[in-house]
Amino acid sequence: MRQRILGELCQSPGAYVSGKELAEKLGISRVAVWKHIENLKGEGYAILGVSGKGYCIEESYNVLLLDSIKAALSTARLDWKLHLFPELDSTNEMAKKLIREGQAAEGTVIISRQQSRGKGRRGRSWQSPLGGLWFSIILRPELALSEVVLLSLVFAVAISQALDSFQFFDPQMIKWPNDVYINGKKVAGILLELSGELEQADYLVVGIGINVNMDRASLGRGLAKTATSLWEESGTYYQMGEVLLRVLQSIEEYYYEFLKNGFEDIRKEYKSRCFHLGKMIRLDTPRGSVEGLNLNIDEQGNLIIDSGDSIECLNTGDVALL
Numbered sequence: 309m310r311q312r313i314l315g316e317l318c319q320s321p322g323a324y325v326s327g328k329e330l331a332e333k334l335g336i337s338r339v340a341v342w343k344h345i346e347n348l349k350g351e352g353y354a355i356l357g358v359s360g361k362g363y364c365i366e367e368s369y370n371v372l373l374l375d376s377i378k379a380a381l382s383t384a385r386l387d388w389k390l391h392l393f394p395e396l397d398s399t400n401e402m403a404k405k406l407i408r409e410g411q412a413a414e415g416t417v418i419i420s421r422q423q424s425r426g427k428g429r430r431g432r433s434w435q436s437p438l439g440g441l442w443f444s445i446i447l448r449p450e451l452a453l454s455e456v457v458l459l460s461l462v463f464a465v466a467i468s469q470a471l472d473s474f475q476f477f478d479p480q481m482i483k484w485p486n487d488v489y490i491n492g493k494k495v496a497g498i499l500l501e502l503s504g505e506l507e508q509a510d511y512l513v514v515g516i517g518i519n520v521n522m523d524r525a526s527l528g529r530g531l532a533k534t535a536t537s538l539w540e541e542s543g544t545y546y547q548m549g550e551v552l553l554r555v556l557q558s559i560e561e562y563y564y565e566f567l568k569n570g571f572e573d574i575r576k577e578y579k580s581r582c583f584h585l586g587k588m589i590r591l592d593t594p595r596g597s598v599e600g601l602n603l604n605i606d607e608q609g610n611l612i613i614d615s616g617d618s619i620e621c622l623n624t625g626d627v628a629l630l
């Protein structure tokens with residue numbers, strides 16, 4: 309029944325359907341309609357109820373139709389388990405909590421419509437209002453830690469490929485190590501958190517943030533010049549569920565390719581998608597800045613810079629084009 313109610317509401321997102329109409333169409337009481345709606349809201353569906361008007365599923369922030377995503381992923385190789393929350397502090401924190409509680413199988417995905425304390429790389433915060441896609445994937449690959457860290461680069465390729473599949477964006481989207489850019493502004497980021505022994509990673513939380521249907525104002529103060537959203541860059545309104553689906557499918561594809569064949573072919577694609585390779589850059593690291601020509605991204609995912617005096621091999625920092 310919940311599926312049928314969702315179906316009715318989703319036929320015209322943003323438009324109100326009265327409780328009476330729903331009850332008559334579905335052959336249940338108005339109280340039963342109300343109860344189903346309350347349950348759906350608890351699951352994270354953005355349904356508004358206005359007395360005298362009825363119910364509508366929010367249009368502006370779009371709908372994550374989990375059931376259809378789950379159905380589309382049902383034949384996938386990874387056993388995806390999707391959990392949607394209306395609001396969390398951070399999906400990575402929730403994923404780690406599940407891991408501590410022993411409830412975190414590979415393929416668990418924690419999605420939140422907004423985050424109150426979204427975390428970015430290098431201790432930064434991550435603006436996570438409604439309109440973005442904020443989620444964390446739990447993986448348990450049988451890999452050494454040195455190999456697992458490459459997954460952050462692998463997934464940057466996967467996300468770029470998924471975004472490309474919607475419409476043509478300049479494919480040179482990646483900023484080392486794992487930022488995704490469109491037209492010189494950041495549209496998505498990845499925060500990888502892992503634990504384990506050197507020889508064997510125990511768990512991996514892949515936190516992914518994608519600015520989808522957000523306008524400049526909601527990107528956050530100070531970010532309007534450096535960040536963007538799919539909506540801002542394309543003028544197109546995206547179905548959030550479709551974006552999530554394509555990103556998960558792409559992540560799965562590149563994940564298995566990496567497990568089977570290693571980094572080499574993906575590294576080639578990474579390099580072709582990296583917009584600063586072969587250009588003059590500055591890398592700001594916790595130990596100072598290095599300027600020079602970005603010669604390569606090596607087999608270990610390091611950034612190679614020719615500073616004029618020496619060839620530097622660096623594994624952390626923020627890249628800026630010079």
Ligand code: BTN
Nearest residue numbers: 398426427428429443497515517
């Ligand atoms: C970056 O700094 O580029 C990484 C940003 C990662 C943000 C995502 S949003 C979902 C997940 N939960 C978090 O708290 N952070 C990541």
